[in-house]
């Protein structure tokens with residue numbers, strides 16, 4: 001888990017490019033600035049890297065009807081999917097809270113639709129953690145036999 005070392009990248013899935021993670025984290029932090037957080041002041045930004053190398057960002061958008069609020073991760077995914085993207089490599093998540101930022105249960109389920117191997121990147125201080133969606137959502141409810 002947290003190695004505590006400076007600039008260490010905890011990569012549980014060898015062979016991935018750590019370079020992208022720094023860029024992705026920066027993009028997530030940048031996207032966080034656009035968060036619409038009138039009610040909680042909990043700012044979240046996300047940056048989603050497609051397998052083709054494109055990056056889509058998202059921020060959380062709250063609503064006076066709290067249930068209508070959408071998380072940064074799902075904003076990034078819906079932007080990408082609506083542009084025709086279907087293959088994803090990694091998503092970085094950043095927030096204005098101390099420590100690592102992890103996706104909520106709804107986002108874990110939402111993202112699992114697109115692959116349990118997608119990496120989730122989160123950073124605290126100088127430490128970057130890398131997980132797969134599958135690690136964050138054990139025994140995931142995934143695609144079932146439809147129309148067969």
Ligand SMILES: [Zn+2]
Nearest residue numbers: 071103104107
């Ligand atoms: Zn969420």
